[in-house]
Amino acid sequence: MAESSQASAKKNAQTREMRDAFGDTLVELGNLYEDMVFLDADLHTSTKATTFKKAFPDRFYQVGIAEQNLFGLAAGFATEGFIAIPSTFAAFASRRALDQLAISICFPALNVKIPGSYVGVPTSRAGASHNCIEDIAVMRALPNLKVADPGTGAELAAVMRRSLETPGPVYYRVTRYGVPELFDDGYEFEWGKGVTLRTGSDVTLVGTGVMTHRCLSAAEALATQGVQAEVLHMPSIKPMDSELLRRSAQKTRCVVTAENATINGGFGAAVAETLSESCPVPVYRIGVRDQFVESGGVEDLFEAHQMQPRHIVQAAKHVMEMREEMSSWLVHT
Numbered sequence: 001m002a003e004s005s006q007a008s009a010k011k012n013a014q015t016r017e018m019r020d021a022f023g024d025t026l027v028e029l030g031n032l033y034e035d036m037v038f039l040d041a042d043l044h045t046s047t048k049a050t051t052f053k054k055a056f057p058d059r060f061y062q063v064g065i066a067e068q069n070l071f072g073l074a075a076g077f078a079t080e081g082f083i084a085i086p087s088t089f090a091a092f093a094s095r096r097a098l099d100q101l102a103i104s105i106c107f108p109a110l111n112v113k114i115p116g117s118y119v120g121v122p123t124s125r126a127g128a129s130h131n132c133i134e135d136i137a138v139m140r141a142l143p144n145l146k147v148a149d150p151g152t153g154a155e156l157a158a159v160m161r162r163s164l165e166t167p168g169p170v171y172y173r174v175t176r177y178g179v180p181e182l183f184d185d186g187y188e189f190e191w192g193k194g195v196t197l198r199t200g201s202d203v204t205l206v207g208t209g210v211m212t213h214r215c216l217s218a219a220e221a222l223a224t225q226g227v228q229a230e231v232l233h234m235p236s237i238k239p240m241d242s243e244l245l246r247r248s249a250q251k252t253r254c255v256v257t258a259e260n261a262t263i264n265g266g267f268g269a270a271v272a273e274t275l276s277e278s279c280p281v282p283v284y285r286i287g288v289r290d291q292f293v294e295s296g297g298v299e300d301l302f303e304a305h306q307m308q309p310r311h312i313v314q315a316a317k318h319v320m321e322m323r324e325e326m327s328s329w330l331v332h333t
Contacts (some may be wrong), residue, residue, distance in 0.1 A: 001133070039063055075104035091243035093171075133287075135261065152183075155183065201230070202222075223306075254316075255281055268283070
């Protein structure tokens, strides 16, 4: 068992919800970028963007509950040379305003940075209308759009900083959840780069967003059973670190993915697509399976959708068995 010194988990660190880091980082970036404007869909108290409104009232625009207009205005600001941040829940960004996002922003590759708040299972009691599970699948299908799912508040801040340095449209997820930090101070997010958090040779566990912590917990449980799991963290979903993924899969020859989203067209699907072209191995996807997320407690929902560390452990054993079955089949053919 080994952990990267760059990415040592701070298990005892105090945690805070990612949206708090979002609000604080908005103010930091507002001080650095005078051409940055924030467009709100009447959700700034929920997303914690009230901090930016107080600090820069002349650069805060309240659009109201009109998401198509939100993205249309963002496109207009970007066309005039501003860095536009249209902010709403991921469910509304990926469903209600999809046409405006695709044609008005992604097609001309405008400089718009899109935070999708309230993503996945931790949205909890908001119900199917707000528990957005399809945004990864939708957003990664749009040309010219980069997609990120940070795992912690500090990594979200790093993604936000990098997004403003990146030309063109960017989408990043903001989970209403808090987990211990994954990295030491000084970590910098890079597009198309993943991180090896733990080395191993028996199975690869690939997490994105807050699910990476559950992969680490699963790896610890597997280690007590004599199974050494390699854990990769992939905050950059599009582009993805296909080389790191391929090298790990070549070593372990079986992979489990974990995402706080639907597995239909999501992160796990992206991993499977990548490996099918370079290193075909058994892949099992942990995430929401072709159903809507109902209201409930956060951990209850993680349990109901089989997204707890013990479910990742079970999946790891399953793909290891699949690997041996495939090896046996190849020997006899």
